[in-house]
């Protein structure tokens with residue numbers, strides 16, 4: 163049989179994985195966005211529980227960094243963000259539109275709906291003209307917002323906005339991760355045409371990828387999500403964003419396997435030489451996507467340790483071949499961090515999806531950010 167060691171030496175280690183969320187890194191990313199777009203205000207998209215990192219901690223952290231405008235997808239997320247602000251002033255916009263059934267909730271938490279079609283616009287005029295709002299123009303993504311006909315009708319009837327408290331005009335880029343994509347310029351041109359007609363209303367166009375485009379894309383308020391959380395929004399250039407999240411999981415067992423031995427479910431991995439492997443206490447139940455087993459890796463003391471075999475629900479096996487230092491049960495293996503992009507690629511997905519799937523089972527450890535400047 164294979165050798166194995168059990169955790170007799172390090173009884174202090176908790177045999178559970180933890181998710182380390184670096185709030186100071188999120189603040190550094192916020193400051194980096196501000197440097198990229200010095201003439202704009204930087205807002206923050208905190209939908210989906212701040213991309214899985216925990217809105218109740220991320221929202222006040224960003225407020226400390228100077229953020230005064232937040233965006234969420236759902237009204238319930240907006241309520242959570244409002245609570246997290248604990249009385250600090252900030253505007254919170256709800257992307258998913260104006261739904262009269264939510265009017266009381268919107269008012270109670272002082273949330274501003276983003277108007278996505280003319281029907282919503284007229285309902286708002288009828289039911290709550292005093293409620294601050296944003297208007298979303300779909301300039302080519304064909305996902306959400308006033309399409310070409312709705313936009314034209316509004317431009318033909320600008321008085322529809324009379325008496326409304328429109329705080330932002332917005333649009334969303336479909337291809338901002340690809341600077342040279344021709345749709346970027348086309349969307350910009352269409353958004354500028356709308357903006358010209360309402361020059362006094364602040365405009366918001368750029369998500370994280372848009373922040374990396376030239377200043378014409380920045381307008382008055384940026385709307386980044388991914389970059390704040392350490393993702394890399396542009397596929398074809400470097401960016402200043404630092405990792406904000408990593409997984410640390412303890413080694414449960416170390417073993418040596420021989421050529422011809424296999425590892426894990428389905429026996430899809432077979433060793434072609436004698437090798438040391440370790441079994442780590444994290445798996446797809448924690449959000450370490452099963453698909454990233456093929457090509458994914460963790461790190462021990464900074465050294466890459468490739469994942470071998472299938473990731474299981476609670477366990478992952480890695481190859482220790484590159485590690486010269488001794489490794490024992492209770493030692494930590496880290497995942498994600500600076501490697502989030504290659505791991506997402508190995509799982510054939512994007513950093514966004516990796517982040518929002520990080521599981522609820524983790525012990526979450528928040529490294530503190532800086533308090534607000536006085």
Ligand SMILES: *Cc1c(COP(=O)(O)O)cnc(C)c1O
Nearest residue numbers: 207334369370371385386387388
């Ligand atoms: C999610 C979202 C964003 C943030 O995009 P990132 O690419 O994460 O920066 C901005 N605007 C809208 C409308 C969104 O849905």
